[in-house]
Amino acid sequence: MDAIDTRLPHLVVIGGGFAGLWATRALAKAPLRITLLDRSNHHLFQPLLYQVATAGLSAPDIAAPLRHILRRQCNVQVRLGEATGIDPAARRVALADGGALGFDYLLLASGATHAYFGNDQWAAHAPGLKSLDDALHLRRQLLLAFERAEACDDPAERAAWLSFAVVGGGPTGVELAGTLAEIARHTLKDEFRRIDPASARVRLVEAGPRVLASFPEELSRKARRQLERLGVEVSTGVPVTAIDGGGYRLGEDYVHARTVVWAAGVAASPLARALGVPLDRAGRVIVEPDLSVPGHPHVFVAGDLAAVQRADGRPVPGVAPAAKQMGRHVAASLRARLRGVQAGAFGYRDFGNLATIGRMAAVVDLHGFKLSGLLAWWFWLAAHVFFLIGFRNRLVVLLNWAWAYWSYQRAARIILGRDREGPVPPA
Known part of the structure; x- marks a missing residue:
């Protein structure tokens, strides 16, 4: 692979989730050198995470290595590490290993964590x-x-x-x-x-x-x-x-x-506080219409970490489709900046809500078109398989679910690791 041209403006993307990865991929042909920083080496399809927790799928079925996903994108370097601080004025990201990354542009898309409401x-x-x-x-x-x-x-x-x-x-x-x-x-x-x-x-x-x-x-x-x-x-x-x-x-x-x-409940990543800008009650960054940070037009926030309102005043939900749309919009804003053009405002397109309940049971709301039961379950299944990254992941998930549908078996029912409460007592 050809070396990245270090004379190009440097974009640091923190977070390889939906927002960060979709922005990075959308900038494949942009005159930028990109560093994608994440604590994990993989992109995770979070909507199916509960299937791993309940032994329906194994971890590789819903995750793919970031380096593999981006292997053909020559302007990207993937770096495994954790950001511990951000200095927007100095344009530096502090790392847990004591190092630092300088940037010309920054996209903060580090997502959310659990919220226990003060408990x-x-x-x-x-x-x-x-x-x-x-x-x-x-x-x-x-x-x-x-x-x-x-x-x-x-x-x-x-x-x-x-x-x-x-x-x-x-x-x-x-x-x-x-x-x-x-x-x-x-x-x-x-x-x-x-x-x-x-x-x-x-x-x-x-x-x-x-x-x-x-x-x-x-x-x-x-x-x-x-x-x-x-x-x-x-x-x-x-x-x-x-x-x-x-x-x-x-x-x-x-x-x-x-x-x-x-x-x-969920709470915004603590990195939001490192920006030193106004946050909403959930700890999310209140961004400008183009998803940039007030007072720091070279810094963008997307995904669960961004507090964005729709045209009707309702907040944009913290779901995968919204994060993907924000990531693509940040990419479009950066391309406009590089051309010297003013970027437009982000507009969220709501495709509806889906939730599965169990075997042959789900609910779907597509703006007035409502489904429940078996038809909704098939619709939910098709939508989630379609949006998985990689043909192998789609094929494996489809085969595993087909088997589970007919047999009620869950293929990943293996107990691994050490028990925090000691060995299982003998019968």
Whole structure:
């Protein structure tokens, strides 16, 4: 590969997610030299992360190495590392290894992390789902719960191991709860001798009045009915007020549960504060219409880290399509800057909402065109397979889901790593 021309303006992109990667790819022929910086060496298709957590897919099915994706883009250098600080005036990014990157332009697209609404101590007992590490840890925790229940002699303790709670009734929470119920009632059938996995209690807890609040109320009701048919207990209108190693408090009632999963909220990456500019209540950067940072026109923010409003005043949601559109818009703005032309304002195009609940159960809202049940499930499946990066990923996911559809089996049900609570006690 030819060396990158160091005389070209230098763009540093922090984050290889949807916004960062889509901007980088859109600048393939731009007169720029680009450094893509990420803590991980891969791009992750986050909408299917819950499938790794619930053993339906393995990690390589939904992730691809950034170097492989960008191997033919000659103006890009991929660098594995972590940004710890940004000096917009000096145009430098400080790195965790003590080094630094100078830049002419910067795109900050480092995404979001879990938000526990001021109760960060809950994180130790209620893991969230944002990375492959999170998914593999959660998969281990879920599968070990059944193993510990099988080895347990005390009925009360066994019931606690077979009690699962998902906190948060958005798409991720709904998808996790529905899949957990399917695993307990179908995938693990006849595999244990001392417990009946189907007796597991799976509860979805939403503090608001209904699940899938971003969907029309009609689809929200249908989603709840589909969850309940799968065996999920749906609790709405009462918040979780405490979580510890033994369970959680729902309102005034304490529920014994050894597995609690957090899907209730996200917070912006702490790097946003390093810019020293105004942030919104969620910690996101309030950007200019072209996604640049106020007072620093050479710095852009995109994806979950950008606070952007639509024409009707509603915020642009933190979803993959929005991040991709922002990434492409930043690329267009940079190309305009290099030509000496004023960049236009970002306009979000909303394609609708999709959420799956379980086997043959999903809801789809495409601006008035609503689907639920089997047709919605096929639509959801086709959309997610289509947007995966790489032919191999699409083919593998399609084959794995086809097998799971007919057999109820989940191919990635292997427990790896060390158990943080010690070895599984003998039966």
